[in-house]
Amino acid sequence: MKLHHMLKGACAVVALSAPMLLVSAAPASAESVLRVVKHSSLRVLDPIMTTAYMSRNHGYMIYDTLFALNEKQEITPQMAEGYTVSADGLTYTITLRDGLKFHDGAPVKAEDAVASLERWGKRDGMGQKLMDFVKEMKATSDKSFDIVLKEPYGLVLASLSKPSSNVPFIVPKKLAETPPSEPMPEQIGSGPFQWVAAQFQPGVKAVYSKFGDYKPRSEPASWAAGGKVAKVDRVEWVTMPDHMTAANALLGGEIDYIENPPTDLLPLLEADSGIELRTINELGSMVMLRPNHLHPPFNNEKVLQAMAYAINQKDVMVGMMGDNEKYYKLCKAQFVCGTPYGVETGAEGMMQGDIAKAKTLLQEAGYDGTPVMIMHPTDVATLSSHPPIVAQAMRQAGFKVDLVAMDWQTLVGRRAKQDPVAQGGWNVFITTWVGPDLMNPVANLGVNGRGKQGGWFGWYENAEMEKLRDAFARETDEAKQKALVDEMSKLSWKTIPNLPLGQFFTVSAWRKGVVQGVLDGPAPFFWNISKTKG
Numbered sequence: 382m383k384l385h386h387m388l389k390g391a392c393a394v395v396a397l398s399a400p401m402l403l404v405s406a407a408p409a410s411a412e413s414v415l416r417v418v419k420h421s422s423l424r425v426l427d428p429i430m431t432t433a434y435m436s437r438n439h440g441y442m443i444y445d446t447l448f449a450l451n452e453k454q455e456i457t458p459q460m461a462e463g464y465t466v467s468a469d470g471l472t473y474t475i476t477l478r479d480g481l482k483f484h485d486g487a488p489v490k491a492e493d494a495v496a497s498l499e500r501w502g503k504r505d506g507m508g509q510k511l512m513d514f515v516k517e518m519k520a521t522s523d524k525s526f527d528i529v530l531k532e533p534y535g536l537v538l539a540s541l542s543k544p545s546s547n548v549p550f551i552v553p554k555k556l557a558e559t560p561p562s563e564p565m566p567e568q569i570g571s572g573p574f575q576w577v578a579a580q581f582q583p584g585v586k587a588v589y590s591k592f593g594d595y596k597p598r599s600e601p602a603s604w605a606a607g608g609k610v611a612k613v614d615r616v617e618w619v620t621m622p623d624h625m626t627a628a629n630a631l632l633g634g635e636i637d638y639i640e641n642p643p644t645d646l647l648p649l650l651e652a653d654s655g656i657e658l659r660t661i662n663e664l665g666s667m668v669m670l671r672p673n674h675l676h677p678p679f680n681n682e683k684v685l686q687a688m689a690y691a692i693n694q695k696d697v698m699v700g701m702m703g704d705n706e707k708y709y710k711l712c713k714a715q716f717v718c719g720t721p722y723g724v725e726t727g728a729e730g731m732m733q734g735d736i737a738k739a740k741t742l743l744q745e746a747g748y749d750g751t752p753v754m755i756m757h758p759t760d761v762a763t764l765s766s767h768p769p770i771v772a773q774a775m776r777q778a779g780f781k782v783d784l785v786a787m788d789w790q791t792l793v794g795r796r797a798k799q800d801p802v803a804q805g806g807w808n809v810f811i812t813t814w815v816g817p818d819l820m821n822p823v824a825n826l827g828v829n830g831r832g833k834q835g836g837w838f839g840w841y842e843n844a845e846m847e848k849l850r851d852a853f854a855r856e857t858d859e860a861k862q863k864a865l866v867d868e869m870s871k872l873s874w875k876t877i878p879n880l881p882l883g884q885f886f887t888v889s890a891w892r893k894g895v896v897q898g899v900l901d902g903p904a905p906f907f908w909n910i911s912k913t914k915g
Contacts, residue, residue, distance in 0.1 A: 412614035413912050415896070416636040418627045419905075421761050422620040423587045424790040426576075427564040429504050432546035432826065432837070433793045434815075434904070441605070441904055442589050442616070443484070443570035444550035447475060447494060448542035449606035450817075452901060456542045457606045459598070460489065460551060460571075470533040471516075476525045480596040483553055484575040491520035496557035498528075498541075498549060504561040505547035507824040509835050510854055511540040536823060536854055544605050544903045545818040573597065573611040573908045584790075587618040589907075602909040604902040612898065612911040622760050631656065631890060637912060638891040640905055643762035644703045650890050657893040660886050661901045664816030665710070667717060668697065668767060668882035669827055671839040673808050676801050678753065683746035685877035686731075690742065691778035692771055693734030698883040700766045712884040715828055715873050720820040722866045727874035732882075739778035752781045754802045756810040758789040767811045767882060796838045810838075811882065815903040822853050822869055827879040841878040 419438065425431050428440030449459040458464070462478035481489035495518045502508035502515075514534040520526045528537065541549055556565045568576040574589040581587055597608040619636060621627040628646045630636045632653055642650060650656045672679040672688070679685055694711050702708040712718035713728040730738070753775065757768040772782045787795070792810055800806040819825045828850070829835070832842025846869065853865045873879075891899060898909045 413612075414615045414617060415613045415638065415907065415910060415912050416617045416619055417638045417907070418621050418630070418636055418640065419618050420641045420763065421789045422584045422622075423618060424583050425564070425793060426568055428550060429501055429547050429561055430564055431793060431797075433789075434546065437546045437548060438904055439587070440548055440550045440570075441572070441906060442574045443568060443572045443576050444548075444552065445481075445570065445572045445609070446542070446549060446605070447551065448538055449604070450542050450544050451603040451606040453603075456538045457600075459542075459606060460494075464538075471530045473528040473530075473537055474521070474525060475528070478596075478598075479524075481571055482594045482596075483571045484569050484592055485553075486594075487553065488523070489551065489571050490523045490554075491526035492523075493554045493557065494551050495520055495526050496554040497551045500557045500559070500561050501547060501549045503835075505543070505549070506826040506829045506835075506837065507536070507540050507543055507821070508547070508549065509829075509831070510823050510850065511537065513851075514854075532855075534854065535857060539821070540823075542605075543824060545815050571595070573609040574616060585620050589616045589618075590614065597908075602900055602906075604900065605904070605906065609906075609908040611908055613907075616907050624762055631892065634892065634895075637896050638889065638899075640889055641763055641887045642890050644701075644705075644708060647888065655893055656890055657896075658888045658890045659899070660888050661899065661905065662815055662887070662903055663901065664717065664719075664820075664903065665884050665886045666763075666813045666815050667712070667819055667884050668701070668811060668813050670767075670771065670809060670811050670880040670882055671796075671827070671837075672877065672879070673806065673839050674832075674841050674878075675799055676806065676808070678746075678748055678751045679808060681746050681748075682876060683742045684748055686875075687739040687742035687746065687748070687778060688775060688780070689731040689874070689877055689880055690733075690735045691739035691774045691780075692732055692880065692882070693774060694732040694881075694883050696734065696774070697767055697770050698885065700770045701763065701883075702885050708886055710884040710886075713881055715819070715870055715879075715881060716822060716825060716866065717816045717820040718884055720816070722820060722822065722863065724863075724867055724870050726867045727871035731874060732880070734774060736774075736777050743779050748779070750781050752783050752802070752808075754783045754785055754806075754808045756792045756795065756807050757784050757786045758792050759786050760788045763813055763885075763887065764789060764811065768809075771809075771811065771882075799833070799840065813885075816884075817903045822850055822866060828869060828873055830878070839879070841876070843872070843876055843878070846872055846876070846878070 423435045425436045428436045447461045462476045464475045502512040516529045516531045559565045573595045575592045577588040591611040597610050600607040698709040713725040714723040716722035758764045772784045798806050826837040830843035830846035849869045900906045
């Protein structure tokens with residue numbers, strides 16, 4: 382059966398400092414070890430509980446998916462051997478391929494897939510929408526299961542191949558039965574690497590070892606698809622909050638790979654012939670400001686609009702990436718510029734630092750000086766620059782702003798709280814999303830209008846937006862889909878579920894000739910990577 386597309390259409394090197402002690406010495410054995418510095422430390426292990434990319438990246442190390450997207454954004458079977466669709470379009474029968482095993486030695490069964498999808502479908506925005514159309518899911522044998530729909534739905538396979546947060550990873554049924562609001566008690570996957578729980582040091586190091594019983598597909602690896610061949614015996618994620626220390630460690634051969642070195646250190650790395658740099662996510666990423674709609678002052682549309690007028694998007698992008706336009710693009714599209722749905726309808730005049738307009742709107746809204754608490758993560762290069770710039774623009778417009786510093790993992794925990802600020806809540810946080818997470822109106826959590834009942838942190842609630850998303854999901858005519866996207870864009874700039882602060886393009890860095898086989902993709906993948914001595 383023909384598979385569908387998800388979418389139609391002058392720094393000196395300084396001496397290494399104390400944090401280098403975090404890098405363990407090479408084992409006495411001949412095992413190959415890839416040492417990586419990620420963009421943050423790993424703390425939340427459950428990739429369904431949170432949309433945090435560190436948790437998603439952890440998921441890709443140890444779990445696998447039924448379907449996946451290749452570099453052409455084609456949907457291909459992964460754990461699935463294949464599938465069929467009934468003549469009426471209501472029943473999808475999915476068959477698992479032979480030889481799939483969990484890391485505890487148990488075979489992967491259809492009941493595991495069903496339970497995993499049910500848990501994912503309660504948490505993920507695209508999964509929730511899929512489940513709105515699902516009548517039942519049931520295992521028909523150990524190797525096959527049915528997804529029975531209430532009515533035809535064209536995004537079934539696009540949902541099951543969703544490449545980024547939240548990814549529909551398959552876990553054992555006993556773990557999938559954990560409520561999605563609670564962390565799974567164990568990390569048992571069926572992917573190319575397995576979790577080494579005994580060596581996990583939160584905030585210091587995470588360790589993965591090659592899973593010898595993993596059976597990769599025969600096709601070449603491509604994005605999240607194809608043969609996931611573990612070519613190193615062990616992967617260590619080492620935490621180095623100081624970016625210069627990490628860069629020096631890479632230059633000195635103490636580590637092998639940095640996921641996202643900050644822009645101001647790129648000249649240092651580019652000057653070394655032993656370092657390779659590449660953008661592995663050609664679709665780029667978007668910076669998103671997320672307000673909390675539950676509490677004052679952002680339960681008022683005019684206050685939200687005032688913030689949108691006050692902020693100057695270019696200030697945010699230059700503050701993050703430097704004044705080099707090869708690293709960023711001004712973009713006010715909810716669904717990512719350069720994609721079929723990358724429109725900016727309704728955003729006219731906003732995000733250009735119009736302080737006078739912002740002051741007028743605040744006055745019309747009757748803003749009473751309620752403080753705006755902005756969470757400021759200081760330990761992640763791609764997130765630390767935005768909050769002070771946003772805070773300054775808002776203060777100029779008349780907002781009272783409290784900028785509260787914390788590490789990213791603390792922010793990830795706090796953003797889940799629906800309480801007022803005085804009880805541990807928040808008003809604003811800023812995050813980033815890879816393009817594929819946002820370029821489909823159904824997958825895009827930023828415009829999910831379900832509020833407290835299944836919405837994303839910030840709990841934007843809007844019945845009209847949900848109707849438009851439903852209509853998009855049902856529509857098969859491309860022109861009509863684009864018209865619906867225009868309406869969603871207009872509504873988003875009236876009600877401000879979030880603010881797109883711009884599009885940016887990061888690079889990853891690794892030891893040239895030592896590290897080989899790095900794949901492109903919306904997430905950093907560590908299968909297919911080999912390491913030579915050096």
